[in-house]
Amino acid sequence: MGSNKKREKSNAPSERKxxxxxxxxxxxxxxxxxPFGSLKxxxxxxxxxxxxxxxxxYHVSTLFENDRHFSHLSTLEREMTFRSEMGxxxxxxxxxxxxxxxxxxxxxxxxxxxxxxxSVINTLERFNLLPxxxxxxxxxxxxxxxxxFHIEGKVCWxxxxxxxxxxxxxxxxxxxxxxxxxxxxWFCAGLTASFIFLFGVVLSGSILxxxxxxxxxxxxxxxxxxxQWSPPLRESFAYPFCLLQMLCVxxxxxxxxxxxxxxxxxKTHTAQFVVLMMVTSFCLSMWQFSQFLFATQIIAVLLLFxxxxxxxxxxxxxxxxxxxxxxETLIFMFGNELLMSSFYNCLLISSCIIVTFLYPVLNFSPGxxxxxxxxxxxxxxxxxLLKTRVFISNDDAHIVNIIRSKFTSYKDFHTLLxxxxxxxxxxxWSTIVELTKTLLLPTAIFSLFVLFLHWLVxxxxxxxxxxxxxxxxxxxxAFAVMAGLIMRLKLFFTPHLCIIASIIASRTYFKxxxxxxxxxxxxxxxxxxHINGMANIKAQHKIIGEYSNFSLEELLTWINQxxxxxxxxxxxxxxxxxIMLSTRRPIVNHPHYEDAKLRDRTKxxxxxxxxxxLEEVFKLISSLEADYLVLGDDWCYHQASEGCSMIDLWDVExxxxxxxxxxxxQILLGNFPFHLVFSNDRxxxxxxxxxxxxxxxxxxx
Numbered sequence: 001m002g003s004n005k006k007r008e009k010s011n012a013p014s015e016r017k018x019x020x021x022x023x024x025x026x027x028x029x030x031x032x033x034x035p036f037g038s039l040k041x042x043x044x045x046x047x048x049x050x051x052x053x054x055x056x057x058y059h060v061s062t063l064f065e066n067d068r069h070f071s072h073l074s075t076l077e078r079e080m081t082f083r084s085e086m087g088x089x090x091x092x093x094x095x096x097x098x099x100x101x102x103x104x105x106x107x108x109x110x111x112x113x114x115x116x117x118x119s120v121i122n123t124l125e126r127f128n129l130l131p132x133x134x135x136x137x138x139x140x141x142x143x144x145x146x147x148x149f150h151i152e153g154k155v156c157w158x159x160x161x162x163x164x165x166x167x168x169x170x171x172x173x174x175x176x177x178x179x180x181x182x183x184x185x186w187f188c189a190g191l192t193a194s195f196i197f198l199f200g201v202v203l204s205g206s207i208l209x210x211x212x213x214x215x216x217x218x219x220x221x222x223x224x225x226x227x228q229w230s231p232p233l234r235e236s237f238a239y240p241f242c243l244l245q246m247l248c249v250x251x252x253x254x255x256x257x258x259x260x261x262x263x264x265x266x267k268t269h270t271a272q273f274v275v276l277m278m279v280t281s282f283c284l285s286m287w288q289f290s291q292f293l294f295a296t297q298i299i300a301v302l303l304l305f306x307x308x309x310x311x312x313x314x315x316x317x318x319x320x321x322x323x324x325x326x327x328e329t330l331i332f333m334f335g336n337e338l339l340m341s342s343f344y345n346c347l348l349i350s351s352c353i354i355v356t357f358l359y360p361v362l363n364f365s366p367g368x369x370x371x372x373x374x375x376x377x378x379x380x381x382x383x384x385l386l387k388t389r390v391f392i393s394n395d396d397a398h399i400v401n402i403i404r405s406k407f408t409s410y411k412d413f414h415t416l417l418x419x420x421x422x423x424x425x426x427x428x429w430s431t432i433v434e435l436t437k438t439l440l441l442p443t444a445i446f447s448l449f450v451l452f453l454h455w456l457v458x459x460x461x462x463x464x465x466x467x468x469x470x471x472x473x474x475x476x477x478a479f480a481v482m483a484g485l486i487m488r489l490k491l492f493f494t495p496h497l498c499i500i501a502s503i504i505a506s507r508t509y510f511k512x513x514x515x516x517x518x519x520x521x522x523x524x525x526x527x528x529x530h531i532n533g534m535a536n537i538k539a540q541h542k543i544i545g546e547y548s549n550f551s552l553e554e555l556l557t558w559i560n561q562x563x564x565x566x567x568x569x570x571x572x573x574x575x576x577x578x579i580m581l582s583t584r585r586p587i588v589n590h591p592h593y594e595d596a597k598l599r600d601r602t603k604x605x606x607x608x609x610x611x612x613x614l615e616e617v618f619k620l621i622s623s624l625e626a627d628y629l630v631l632g633d634d635w636c637y638h639q640a641s642e643g644c645s646m647i648d649l650w651d652v653e654x655x656x657x658x659x660x661x662x663x664x665x666q667i668l669l670g671n672f673p674f675h676l677v678f679s680n681d682r683x684x685x686x687x688x689x690x691x692x693x694x695x696x697x698x699x700x701x
Contacts, residue, residue: 024342045201045210052214052496053190059218060189063228063540064182068547070157074168076556078178079582081547084591086232087577088115090181092129094581096136097177105136110334117568117586118599118625121518125334127592130285131184131237139180146175154179165550185231191240192225193217196495199247200502202254203472208522209505212443215526216498218440219533222540223431224494235491236285243495245279246475249318251296252276253304253468256314273321280325284339285332288594292399293492294322295344297389298351300471306376308369309467312359319351338594341393346386347379392595404505406485413606413653414599420644423488431490437532440497443525449505454509469503475501508673551682555630558678558685563628570605570621571630575683579630588624608667609635609646610653611660618673622688629667629674629686636664 065071068081082090092109099105109129113120123129145154154174160167174180193214198409200213217224227236252272283290301318304310305595326345330336339345359375401415402424418424435441451473455465476496483493503509504525510518552575559569560583569579573591580587589602604620608629612620621629635646651658678685 017081026280028445029131039208045198045207048207048210048214049194049197053194055184055218056193057190059221059537060225060228061186063543064231066541067229067543067545069545070171070547073170073547074159074170076166076553077176077547077549078548078583080532080552080556080578082232082577082581084574086230087574087581088590088592089127089129089132089232089234090178091577091581092123092127093132093139093181094177097139101204101674102137102140106133109133114580114584114586115590116601117358117588117662122334124332126337126595128238128286128288128333130282130332135181135184136247139177142180143175143377149264151175156594173573182231185227185236188237188240189225189227192243192495193239195243195247196498199243199250199499202250203469203499204500204502204504204506205508206485206505207252207521208540209502212505212522212526213498215529215533216438216440216443217495218528218692219516219536220435220440220494220498222536223490224498225491228540234287234289238283238290239491241279241286242290242293245276245283245294246297246472248272248276248279249301250468250472252317253276253314253471254466256311256317269317270305273317276318276321277325277328281328281332285328288338291339291342291344292482295342295347297475298322298344298347300478302351302376302379302476303474304467304470306369306373308372309465309470309680312355314467315351316355319348319355323348323352327649337393338395341387341391341395343387346391347383349386350379350382354382359393395594397596398593400430403485411652413603413649414593416652418646420641420649423486425487427484427487431487434536436495438536439525439529439532440501443504443529444476444497447500447509450509451503466508472496472500551680554680555678555683555685556582559585562678567627568625569628569630570624570626572606572632572635573602575630588626593680605629606646607650607663609662609664611647612650612654612663613660614666614671614673616665617663617667618688626688628677629688630687631664631668631684633682633684636662636668 026255070078070081073081079087079090079094095108096102096105109123109132111120112123115121115123124133138566147152152173154173156169156171158167159170170645172179174183196217197210197214199210201207201210203209204212225239226233230236255268280294283294283310298319301310301315305312305315326339326348330340333339354375358378359371362371362374366690368591398414398418401410401412402418404410405415405419406426432441451465476493479489479493479496482489505522507515507518513521556578559567559579563585565585568586568588569576570588571579573589574591576587576590579585580590584690589605593599593602601624604624605626607620608631610617624655637645646664647662667674667686668676670686674686675689676684
């Protein structure tokens with residue numbers, strides 16, 4: 001017996017050593033794999049992310065095809081479906097694809113005189129065209145590859161349309177430029193679903209939490225995205241990378257919450273910096289609105305830093321990475337003025353300078369809340385000073401005025417042009433009802449309530465909640481305010497609700513409820529969500545249509561056949577985008593409204609819908625060197641809501657002419673100096689006739 005005890009005693013150190021070795025190995029593995037755990041768990045998570053991506057790709061591509069019967073449209077009809085901004089962006093992809101070489105196409109979009117004729121502009125500087133440049137290059141490479149290996153890549157046929165319409169030639173397949181472009185959009189849509197799932201996994205620490213986030217996204221699809229109806233918009237490409245960027249910030253805050261000790265600052269932090277920098281730069285290059293999203297992000301991080309939830313080190317990594325990303329984007333976009341003068345850029349410059357130079361010299365105890373608070377106040381003050389005194393620009397003035405109009409009686413032409421559109425109105429009650437029916441909103445609110453209770457009962461309140469959780473709560477709050485003010489921005493709010501809902505699966509914050517009850521209750525919750533969620537999905541798939549717009553097709557055909565390739569056009573913004581895309585004629589105004597000079601151009605063109613005298617309207621439009629003016633009957637007479645017809649907008653902007661007869665009706669009759677050259681049931685084209693001719697040095701009227 002004594003010998004057995006001795007043997008057990010002698011084996012104990014080796015067993016402890018082996019256990020320590022295993023624990024060290026597991027710790028290293030855990031650090032390497034981050035919040036995803038073991039290799040088997042990582043494989044399962046990636047597999048589920050891939051499944052969500054495939055399902056969403058199929059879902060949105062099917063909805064798009066059902067809505068328009070896109071496969072059986074001609075190339076012209078397909079281009080016509082890309083209305084307004086969509087047509088503007090797609091036209092640059094078309095330019096690169098159809099140019100003799102990629103560099104010829106690139107040169108055409110950087111020295112472009114079609115978009116704002118007669119001005120020559122760099123569209124890469126003005127618009128966020130990274131997707132079109134990359135896809136144009138990839139398409140040319142793919143096309144050469146197909147030629148080399150004799151791959152057909154598409155199928156073509158003739159389609160009879162009936163009703164006296166001529167037959168159309170239609171091709172379908174990845175080698176068709178519009179299909180290649182759309183496949184890239186559907187790929188990005190797949191990334192959106194997979195990143196929402198991964199975000200849910202990270203935030204909840206549970207695969208089931210990720211599944212809940214992914215399912216909520218599908219169940220509330222119509223309130224969460226519009227990629228299926230308007231593929232070429234900037235958000236279709238950029239939003240998944242915005243999600244990835246916010247996920248990177250979340251992981252950064254999780255990993256660095258206790259890393260003030262310099263010995264713990266490893267290569268991991270360098271990787272965090274590089275990845276965050278690259279993803280932020282992608283988003284900024286692809287979508288002009290991403291800067292507003294990231295401005296709310298910096299404010300959220302500053303608030304967490306102010307109250308001691310985030311260390312100086314974590315804040316510096318985020319601020320510095322995003323500052324470098326802004327510099328990269330400005331280089332790629334040739335110094336985009338909207339980004340350079342943005343409040344986001346001012347906030348970043350202020351944050352980097354103050355945290356780097358002022359914070360270390362403040363005479364407070366290290367990491368004290370008072371020190372953080374004073375630093376944050378100075379950062380906001382310097383940012384406001386930079387925005388109002390250094391980086392002064394009118395390009396984003398319309399955004400400030402839109403917000404101003406929400407709280408005051410302020411109105412002007414450009415503000416009304418936005419706020420009269422339904423998507424820029426306040427968030428409707430119907431959205432809240434829909435989010436409640438699928439139990440998404442109640443689930444998210446309940447999760448937030450549990451988090452609040454957890455913080456309330458914790459003895460160490462500042463450390464009770466993970467800073468990454470707090471960051472996402474603040475981000476959700478910002479998105480809720482944005483969506484409340486502008487309904488269109490629910491496309492930020494709803495997906496983040498889906499992500500926050502994942503917390504209900506977290507064992508960290510639901511320890512009181514035993515696992516044997518917790519998981520069955522989650523299954524019941526998903527089952528209840530499924531009832532209305534599946535009804536929403538089925539309702540989307542019941543939308544069956546077939547695109548047809550013969551009036552616009554007739555207009556574009558007439559322009560191609562009856563006008564000079566150098567003839568310039570003015571008119572409503574959506575129509576102008578279609579004309580430039582499908583006829584390659586120069587236009588003097590377009591739908592990209594984030595430029596003060598362009599807004600002034602559009603206002604001159606839209607004087608055709610005012611009460612101004614014909615001669616004054618002619619002078620305003622001819623000053624832009626337009627040869628033709630295109631008008632639509634609905635633009636002259638249509639009123640979507642009270643006070644929102646074009647004439648109502650002009651009565652606010654131009655009260656001096658209030659009471660006069662509308663100008664548009666006179667122009668449509670072809671009264672001098674406008675000469676009617678084309679009309680159909682929807683569109684009218686008028687040639688601008690000079691009211692005088694020059695004869696040997698003098699003017700004869």
